[in-house]
Amino acid sequence: MSLQNLLQDWSRYRRGREEGGFHNYEHMWGMSIDLNLCIGCNACSVACYAENNLAVVGKDKYEKHQAMHWMRIERYWDEPDLGEGRVSEYQQHGASFLPMNCQQCNAATCEPVCPVAATYHTPDGLNAQVYNRCIGSRYCSNNCPYRLRYFNFYSYYEDSWPEPLNLQLNPDLSVRDKGVMEKCTFCIQRIRVAKDKAQREHRVLQDGEFTTACAQTCPTSAIVFGDMLKMYDPNSTNPSSKVIELWEKHQVELGVTEQEKHNPKIRGYRVLEHLNTDPCIMFLDRVREV
Amino acid sequence: MLATHLYSAGRALDRGASCSASSLLSSTMSRAVALLVVCALLVFGSSGVFAASNKNPLVPNAVPPEGTYDGEDVKQPIEFPHYIHADVNKINCMYCHTYARRSKVAGIPPTGKCMGCHSVIATDKPRIKKLTEYWEKHEPPPWKKVHDVPDFVHFTHEKHLRRFVFDNKGMKVENVSEVCAFCHGEVKKMTVAHKVKPLNMGFCRRCHEANNGPHDCWKCHK
Amino acid sequence: MTTDTRDMRNIQEDYSKDINEDIHWAKINEDVLRSMENPRMGYWIAVGVSLFLLSFAVIAEIYQYNTGMGPSNLNWPHMWDLYIATFVFWIGMSHSGTLLSAILHIIKADWRKPIYRFAEAMTTFSLMTAGLFPIIHLGRLWNMYWVIPYYSDRGIWPNFRSPLVWDAFAITTYLTSSALFLFVGMIPDLAICRDNAKGWRKKLYTALSLGWRGDDRQWRNFRKTYLLMACFLIPLAVSVHSIVSADFAMSIMPGWHVTTFPPYFVAGALYSGCAAIITLFILLRYFFRFEEYMTIAILEKTCKLTFAISMVWTYLLFIEFAATWYGPDAVDKELLIGKFTGPYSPLFITMIFLGSILPLTLAFEKFRRNIPMMFVVSLLLNVGMWLERYMIVTPTLSLSYEPFAQNVMWPSWVEWFILLGSFGWFGLLFLVFVKIFPSVSMYEVKEMIFHRRHLANKEIAAVMHRRLDDAEKKPSTTTPEPGLEGA
């Protein structure tokens, strides 16, 4: 980022703040995860391992919580909303699964604290992590309320990919060495390939043309990924998308702290929304008969 | 003051309190940053940001990047004479490096392509004999890489060619070697290709600035 | 060593006096210069212990450098742990010197004079120790210079919004300033050393004393510079620890995102600094037989100061509890409850005991005059202050917003080794300092005695003041007062 560019970015940012919306954004990637559909099967997580060169750390390091799971499925046993905590004798309504990948916050708390600007916001609305710039101060991870940033505590290369497992490594993104922070990128390498392809064919990127590895594999299609720019920038030539449809239907909006809904009961929320991080992932409430 | 500012932002639970911790932080901070940046710009501005323009008449709308480098000589299985092909015989670079316009890598021509001509042309030359040997063994010659970028860099030939050649008004495709020379030097004057440009981040950055290339980190880093 | 001193030690100290006003000025020079010579066995043992501790850290750091941050047991979500806690601790220590030399200088508390030098050295050395920790904790410390803004061909800059970058600025500024302050304040003493030294020491002191002759003009400039630097250093010291607190306060995490952190950190810093002064005071007094300069009366004053600061700190601590308790943030409240009841509660309760209850002993004259007890208490206060930093960093990481990510982590040997090594490093620097530089300010002790001696006699005081006024009008070489011969 040169000085000139720094100034450009800054003025773009100021404009967005003063006038609202996302000016000069190329895309605004967003996601919707339907917890009514999520069965907690873990396919997304393994797909992420396969797509993003995630290191397998082994039992000892896993025990020390040094694992790398960009997409993790959280499993809770209590259900505060149903008023049935851990009172009953059995786990009557099953488990509560919550797939958590980087929320790609628009007001990301990780970004301002990085001393070397290795994490920043891209014109795609993504919360980027530049691995080769990272010096490993780990402040970003400490300041992430979702705890979705993972640190390379070791150099995993040799242990995780003994020959010939290393042949599987995706050449479209780096293998991170020790001392580097990493996190979900919304499969930036897939975005890049799709954008290049659209550009090559002189057309706009269509919705559903590509998707992230987790959304792609999700057996119940609980994860929907797409471009939300059209929702915020009427001048945008980007097409509308399924994600926009879902966000609008569930009356969830970016840039607000508390969602205004016609009926406050309508499903759709963002995790820890009140912290003002403005995440780009909307969750649709889990549903249970009681 | 800044601390309290941030604090209140973080606690601002009503939607009236605009945006977020980080944006509020920047509203005060970025002014300071801008000031700093402007000062720094004045100090260092002359070098790099306003790169001197030494235009190449054969490539319109482009400022060729500056920088020199003297790479090591790479020993190739066959000393491929680029000058005979590209300079004497005026073969377009993209005839052999056919993937350059379609992919991130320019690609080494398939051995079959070499044999397309050399099964009849200059078959008595020692280099061609060596090539024929490989062909008959059904093995491509083990070429060595001359130009490389670090593994965390995402470089695509295709996009650069589109910017400077195909989508560049007034640019003639025959002159593509001038564009290639931006980063590879005058290969058509060389026998075996030799690295003459630094191909480091400063080199890329200065060119991107001079030619309005993207400056988003994730455009080039993966 | 003269028989004189031995006699003095047998005499019951007069607790009402900060210093014996009858010390002969030559004896001051003699005592202080003696402390810089002929290291005894005890000294070498201390150096050995320091080196031993330091070697722990070196081994651990080499291992960590080569392996990655994993062996330190750092994990998800405990990305920071002892390193940052200890960093804050050492930064806190560094506030002692500034307090004694700058603040007390400005408010003209002249009892600081015999003890400020080593306190100031402590400032510099603890900063030199503290500065290592942000570097040690980096995952890729070989790239640490990226934090510094410099013009590079790549055209990239650090992120000026990050408190860690502010830290880098603050620490380097503070380190430079406090080192300069230490040095400037030492110039007249270095001249004394120069006049009494031989061999390499002579060369060193000649170079360092910058041609000090002790003439009026030099003294006047010296006084002005010193005052100016003191004025500069006080806001700097306050800002440095405020910036360190910003590492936490600027974040969004419960228990870190606290408005009162800057004053709380500054109070904590002065607190631990004062406690450390008591520790080193007692050590120096014992090892260098500085009983005549580092008197019980001064110790008592330091203890009173420490007591006052401890109460400020306690107040701020309880303010924080109250703000959390009555505040709207449920997560913050759960964290507070977690600190009192969770796995870290023994440490947290110990911290409150050591930080808020134990200093009550400083309120009693009987205890204040009990040197062994004060030694133990001051050490425990610092243990408490270290725990405080640990309890700021770790429970928040452990019990933050994301319930699924909550877990307990205990530091590994690597972290402990590096922590121990930091004490070795600090000790080593300090030990080298006391043998090369005068750890008691000779000229200021003389001043102090001079003032005390003459202030008692109104007539002489009047003469003195007149003389000083004259000197300002017409700069001329005046014959020094008898007794000023050494300066």
Add this chain to the structure above:
Amino acid sequence: MGLKNINRRGFLKLMGWSGVGATVAGCDMPTTVTLEEGKETVTSYLVPEEYAIPGIGVWYSSTCRQCPAGCGLHGRVREGRILKLEGNPDSPINAGKLCQMGQAGLQGHYNPDRLRTPKVRKDGKLVDITWAEALDLIDQHVGASSGLNGARFAWVSDSVSGHQAMLIDNLMSALGSKNLFIHEVVNSEVARSVNQAVLGDATPRYQIGKAHAILSIGNDFLGTGDSPVHASTEYTEFRSSPRGVLGVVEPKMTLTGANADLWMAIRPGTEGVFALSVANVLATKHKMAIDMLPKAIQTAIMKRNLNEDARLTGVSGNHVIRVAKWLSSNPGRSIVMVGGTAEGQVNGYQNGVAAMVLNVMLGNVGKTIVASHEFPFPQLEHRAGGTAGLLDFVKAIDNGGLDVAFFSGANPVYTAPAALGLKDKLASIPFKVSFTQFDDETSQLADLVLPILSPMEDWATIVPKVQGEEAVISMQQPVMEPLYADTRGLGDIVLDLLKKRDGATYGNYDSYYAYLSQAFASFPANMAADGKAVTWNDALAKGVIAVKTGEKQLKAKLDQVAVALPEENAEYPLTLIPTPRLGLWDGRHANIPWLQEAPDQISKVVWDSWAEIHPNLAKQLGVETGDAIKITSAQGAIDVKVYVFKGIHPDAIAVPLGQGHKGYGRYADGRGVNPLEILDTATVDGTNELALYSTRVKVEKARNKDTLVMMGDHDVQMGRKMVSTVTPDVFELTGGEA
């Protein structure tokens, strides 16, 4: 191989590392970066191919072989390496989706512990030999001149289908043997025999998507059912507006149970009682007609007493009433499924029949439960198997013994209960051949170990175990050149053996590929469902061929139901549930690091075995999560750490399958315990299947506290809105998912 294929193979060839780099960002200590100038070799193609562009991935269709479901795959190939697998959207089984096992297929292929050369046992040790020698050796034992008695030959295989199954069948008949034993631990054989008996169709299709209420009695259709991904894709429709309701009754919470609206813990072995109890409520409270049922069954239903049944099953009467209400309001739009823990009981067959009674009462047969497709190529059909294959194999050894045994896919030494004594019995077979990719427990005892190609390198045709809307043949093609030159496809080997027996028929096929493509050419031209001709290349490109099928109708035929209660056993009060996992499955994926590191969906444990127990039992034993216990059955004992949670009946203890390997590569070796070892060998009444979930055990506290390695130590939300749960009426506000 045709020319086209050679070129394609050329593309699949490893291209060196051009622009591929095993890229290590940050490996720049201290300031230099990794540049390979002048060192790295860049390989070019020999002959260019239009679609093969270095730097751009190409997707190939294939079929997943990680479980018998037969999902379609797309594999991304770049520079000759297969990099990523995705579901094939054209496959009606998985509609573009994959489960974690499918995703992890790559690590089976690239596994560092794959066998690379044929080995023969000499003086008790395995030593390398050449393929020619190995095939000679086989020929000596089974060749025409060997004088092999077909009855003394056996082949133990996992479930097979397509031309591979056909070739194996042909080889078996050429050898004059009927001993092809299909063995799968995770199976649905009891339910299939119930289906066969009641509906006249072993694999009817349960149309989950069309149902509005599902009662699953032990059937983990989302996790370890016949076709988990297919069930999951249907689940999306089931849960969309109007949202279907799911009740699950089982002793231990499975993945399906974790997603139930109402999860009911049941005492193992009383599932049939529960089903009849529901039927009783339907008939008495909801006045549903039962006159279509035979008299005997009517009496059996009316005899039930809700309170008495609740005492027997442990499921509260209120829950039975709730389930009955859901079912009664959706007649013809509900499904009662049975499987897993319900069928693996000694009375499992009757449990299945009892569930089928419900389906008949509710009129689901023919509506949500429809007949399987009349598949036009019966010789290619999926050969499902269960534990009967294993028992039959043991029986074959006992009755007169065997001279030669082949093993492929199945790993019976690991999956057989120790009480069967298979390990010792194998010693009596003089010549055992294992066709395998890995050094598994069976190969460790084999005399000849032949390394076969991975599914990423081999050709095959697959017929899925359960078909979707359309019946398909799924194509498996190599997406990569074999990693190791000294490995061969199983199809090629079988073909070689057949050539020696029947040179006239098979002599003109020079490879399994040639056989397949010619077999394809001989298919009827109009076999495709849409009537269009299918070319070989089209089939490969699309990955699946939808075939024209005949119509079948289901007709329910019930005669009686007799639900027996499990016997009381004072010495062994608990029932052991060896749970299969969507992940390690029956243990075959224990050598895949991704799957070892993927937390179990329920307990979130990684890299280990554990025992799930109810808090009440834990209190009784004085243990908490992480403590070790000793589980003892009449057949042996295992030591394992406990996970305490409320998703299990207090009378049950669940230990997951998959771990406890000895050997099987660095990732599986010596990790955890194998609960199959201590199983009883009782069979399900009326079938020859092992009653997998009926072993009675006792538990005692063992060693001191240990830690259980799991993701996330914390499992409560602390009142924070992490997973917000609402009721269906709120769901319907937005009409469900768009």
